[in-house]
Amino acid sequence: MKDSLQIDFAHKQTAHCENGVVSNLMRHNGFEVSEPMVFGIGSGLLFSYLPFIKVNYAPVFTYRVIPGLVFSRFAKRVGVKIKREKFSNPKTAKARLDENLRNDNPVGLQVGVYNLIYFPDEYRFHFNAHNMVVYGKTENEYLISDPVMESVTTLTDRQLEKVRFAKGAFAPKGHMYYPTSFPEELELEKAIVKGIKHTCRDMTAPVPIVGVKAMRWVAKNIRKWPAQLGAKKANHYLGQIVRMQEEIGTGGGGFRYIYAAFLQEASGVLNNENLKEFSKEMTEIGDAWRDFALDASRIYKNRSGESDGYNKIADQLYEIARREEAFFKKLKKAV
Amino acid sequence: MKKKEVPQDKSKLEKAKIKDMVYAVDENGEYVTELSTGWEPKTIALDNAIKVIEERVEDARQRVLKNETSPIEYYMEKAKMDLPILASYVGLWQCRVKRHFKPSVFKKINGKTLQKYADVFEISIDQLKNINEG
Known part of the structure; x- marks a missing residue:
């Protein structure tokens, strides 16, 4: 069998992997949709606090919805159909991937980060919700478009199998996905409104673990950490918040800047000048998140367990929660 | 920004x-x-997180040398894993993996199961039995 094939696929770097895969696959199929547009329509923005689940020995904080949801919601709202497949057998997974490549179809894959050899060691954690596109193969390597990389890369058969069958939470099980049918024309207006309303609802939900309520809960806990956990662990928890907020893929400020970019673009599509102002306000909220991260980092830089510092950043977080609550209540009425 | x-x-x-x-x-x-x-704030956070892992690895190493735990725990920490992740990779219940941390139980693990651990950590069985070779 002749094993070398390469689909003509345009790689474009994005901040976040899932948005990037969707945006790049859409472009490949003739639809230009920006990363912020995918993120906004897919209602990707969130805040969530899961103190009872530990990752790297610290609670889970997340600034976005769970993996896969952005694409599902985006697809549903713009009328794109997606096919998703998971596998128990790596051989079948490989065969199905090869079959798609032979049919000239680049596919999205969910993979684990720990064995991604092109990432620096320090970034290789057991995190299983990374996304990439495979767009061809040579005799012994797959051609990879990883949206967080500046240019395309490759992985051997064995390397790809390892990341596709990483284990642990969110194990990808070879998860492969690609769009199968498209609307005649992409109508973004209604999709944008739906996307915005959904995010407003999530952020102001009357549930303690999501949205502004979760932010207040974290703020409350931060005050207790130094006494309850000791300086070392409290520092570690703060570090985890900052890492989740500013890690590769967030676009800075816990996805708030990507969301502001979305509101700016949406203002043009919907012909709604108001949204430009909302975009500006979201940028300022993003800046407040950056200040919060900077002040938190001063605490763990000095390995401090003094409660003053903790109280101060708890106040900042509380203030951000107040601003976001007002923001999303207003935004809901503006679309 | x-x-x-x-x-x-x-x-x-x-x-x-x-x-x-x-x-x-x-x-x-x-x-x-x-x-x-x-950006410095996140670089420090990442450095600290790596340091925490290094301390855990060193702590596990010391406990293996004192015969308080088995090499499996050491290699688990070295691979940045925790109990649920390791159990998922070897395909065993968490409580069973935890039992394998006991030096006395570790000695009695059969070859097939040892090989599973060795494969996950990508080392030989000799290395698995002796952390100085890992």
């Missing part, structure tokens, strides 16, 4: 030639993307 304020601090990303993409506004208030080499 303004485009010209996008931080360009030193980070571990440089050696892998990766740059972080962030969204920022240009002079006209339009959103654009900009590449960043890193």
Whole structure:
């Protein structure tokens, strides 16, 4: 069998992997949709606090919805159909991937980060919700478009199998996905409104673990950490918040800047000048998140367990929660 | 954040030639993307997280040498895993993996199960039995 094939696929770097895969696959199929547009329509923005689940020995904080949801919601709202497949057998997974490549179809894959050899060691954690596109193969390597990389890369058969069958939470099980049918024309207006309303609802939900309520809960806990956990662990928890907020893929400020970019673009599509102002306000909220991260980092830089510092950043977080609550209540009425 | 304020601090990303993409506004208030080499607050957070792992590895190593735990725990920490992740990789119940941390139980693990652990850690059975060779 002749094993070398390469689909003509345009790689474009994005901040976040899932948005990037969707945006790049859409472009490949003739639809230009920006990363912020995918993120906004897919209602990707969130805040969530899961103190009872530990990752790297610290609670889970997340600034976005769970993996896969952005694409599902985006697809549903713009009328794109997606096919998703998971596998128990790596051989079948490989065969199905090869079959798609032979049919000239680049596919999205969910993979684990720990064995991604092109990432620096320090970034290789057991995190299983990374996304990439495979767009061809040579005799012994797959051609990879990883949206967080500046240019395309490759992985051997064995390397790809390892990341596709990483284990642990969110194990990808070879998860492969690609769009199968498209609307005649992409109508973004209604999709944008739906996307915005959904995010407003999530952020102001009357549930303690999501949205502004979760932010207040974290703020409350931060005050207790130094006494309850000791300086070392409290520092570690703060570090985890900052890492989740500013890690590769967030676009800075816990996805708030990507969301502001979305509101700016949406203002043009919907012909709604108001949204430009909302975009500006979201940028300022993003800046407040950056200040919060900077002040938190001063605490763990000095390995401090003094409660003053903790109280101060708890106040900042509380203030951000107040601003976001007002923001999303207003935004809901503006679309 | 303004485009010209996008931080360009030193980070571990440089050696892998990766740059972080962030969204920022240009002079006209339009959103654009900009590449960043890193930002100190998150670099320190990552360094600290790595340090925590290194301490856990060293602690496990000491306990293996004192015969308080088995090499499996040491290799687990070295692979940045925790109990649920390791159990999922070897395909055993967590409580069983935890039992294998006991030096006395570890000695009695059969060859097939040992091989499973060795495969997950990508080492030989000799290395698995003796951390000085790992």
